[in-house]
Amino acid sequence: MPENLGAPAGDEQIRPWLADLGLPGLVDMHTHFLPERVLHKVWAYFDEAGSHYGMEWPVRYRYDEPTRLRVLADVGVAVFAPLVYPHKAGMAEWLTEWAVDFGRRTDGAVPTATMYPEPGVANYLAAAVRAGARCVKAHVQVGEFDPRDPLLDEAWGVLSEAAVPVVVHCGHGPLRGRHTGLDVFAEVLARHPNLVAVLAHAGMPEYDAALELAERYPRVYLDTTMVGVGFTERVAPLPPDWPSRLVPLADRVVLGTDYPNIPYSYAEQLAAISGWADADDRLGREFLRAVLHDTPARLLGLEDGEPGI
Numbered sequence: 001m002p003e004n005l006g007a008p009a010g011d012e013q014i015r016p017w018l019a020d021l022g023l024p025g026l027v028d029m030h031t032h033f034l035p036e037r038v039l040h041k042v043w044a045y046f047d048e049a050g051s052h053y054g055m056e057w058p059v060r061y062r063y064d065e066p067t068r069l070r071v072l073a074d075v076g077v078a079v080f081a082p083l084v085y086p087h088k089a090g091m092a093e094w095l096t097e098w099a100v101d102f103g104r105r106t107d108g109a110v111p112t113a114t115m116y117p118e119p120g121v122a123n124y125l126a127a128a129v130r131a132g133a134r135c136v137k138a139h140v141q142v143g144e145f146d147p148r149d150p151l152l153d154e155a156w157g158v159l160s161e162a163a164v165p166v167v168v169h170c171g172h173g174p175l176r177g178r179h180t181g182l183d184v185f186a187e188v189l190a191r192h193p194n195l196v197a198v199l200a201h202a203g204m205p206e207y208d209a210a211l212e213l214a215e216r217y218p219r220v221y222l223d224t225t226m227v228g229v230g231f232t233e234r235v236a237p238l239p240p241d242w243p244s245r246l247v248p249l250a251d252r253v254v255l256g257t258d259y260p261n262i263p264y265s266y267a268e269q270l271a272a273i274s275g276w277a278d279a280d281d282r283l284g285r286e287f288l289r290a291v292l293h294d295t296p297a298r299l300l301g302l303e304d305g306e307p308g309i
């Protein structure tokens with residue numbers, strides 16, 4: 001009989017649930033923190049979600065920055081990657097500088113970076129890695145760039161060599177972009193097979209293609225961001241055999257949430273993941289521990305003994 005690991009019904013139940021599981025805290029590889037001015041523009045976009053996505057998207061954790069950080073700590077997140085991304089040229093370098101600084105001065109955050117196909121991208125990424133960036137975001141849909149752009153070739157090489165994970169939003173969900181599609185990103189992996197790539201949203205809606213890439217490349221991971229929650233299941237449902245498909249990839253799945261820009265509770269994402277662990281007794285508690293803590297901690301290079309680890 002599969003183990004019943006339970007699930008937190010609300011955010012206030014997350015900490016006791018983690019304690020029952022014996023987990024020291026969550027490591028979330030996919031959250032968003034931005035300079036306030038940029039964040040308010042992102043929220044304004046979500047306010048118009050009806051026209052962009054054809055569905056409402058009320059941002060659940062729409063608070064000022066200190067409150068957003070406190071809520072994250074309160075739900076038991078020990079470490080998180082605050083990801084930034086540009087929508088045009090000329091933004092990625094200063095966003096990266098902001099994200100490196102934010103990660104250094106903020107409890108629980110790690111320094112991060114982002115990229116865009118433009119002259120100098122390999123240089124500012126290398127500088128960010130030297131300055132301690134532990135995670136990079138590449139947003140193919142919002143940035144509307146081709147990840148195969150020759151201007152990015154050296155940048156992918158820098159990240160491969162440094163083994164710094166890059167969270168890549170290259171799937172068609174929630175919107176198809178000019179260069180989205182896992183087949184497109186597969187060409188980057190073919191050229192840079194050692195890249196530590198985390199497929200954001202598990203490749204949504206191309207879950208099968210994401211699983212295949214993870215099977216083919218040992219350094220490809222899937223993040224759980226928005227995967228399997230009610231909001232997403234209505235538009236991009238998981239294949240029915242999803243939990244069993246994860247069995248051979250149990251150490252290649254990492255917690256991600258899109259906090260704070262989600263239209264449901266943090267607990268709901270955790271409940272979805274717990275549901276997969278419950279559904280196949282080859283997953284269970286060990287899988288949950290790997291996804292929520294061990295694997296993202298390893299990817300972010302966190303050492304035992306760091307606070308919360």
Ligand SMILES: [Zn+2]
Pocket residue numbers: 030032225258
């Ligand atoms: Zn995101």
